[in-house]
Amino acid sequence: MISTKDPCISICTFSDDICVGCGRSKREIxxxxxxxxxxxxxxxxxxxxxxxxxxxxxxxxSK
Incomplete structure (x- = not known):
């Protein structure tokens, strides 16, 4: 099961409204x-x- 812990990894750089660190949109964050x-x-x-x-x-x- 997927953990629901905040996925922020403190790489808050955005590409077209999507954070390249966690993959969430600004609205989702x-x-x-x-x-x-x-x-x-x-x-x-x-x-x-x-x-x-x-x-x-x-x-x-990585696996």
């Missing part, structure tokens, strides 16, 4: 604390796909 666990998991899954699309390593763990 602002709303993070108010989201429930299910919504956080959805945001994290979408952020992962964005990081892949950007070619950013971000918070992905």
């Amino acid at each position: 602002r709303a993070w604390k108010k989201l429930d666990k299910a919504d956080k998991r959805t945001v994290l899954a979408e952020a992962e796909l964005r990081l892949l699309a950007l070619g950013a390593t971000g918070r992905r763990k």
Whole structure:
């Protein structure tokens, strides 16, 4: 199961409104604390796909 811990890794650089550190949009970052666990998991899954699309390593763990 995906952790719902705040995914910020203090690399707050944006590419077209998406943080290259965590993959979240500015709107998602602002709303993070108010989201429930299910919504956080959805945001994290979408952020992962964005990081892949950007070619950013971000918070992905190497296997």
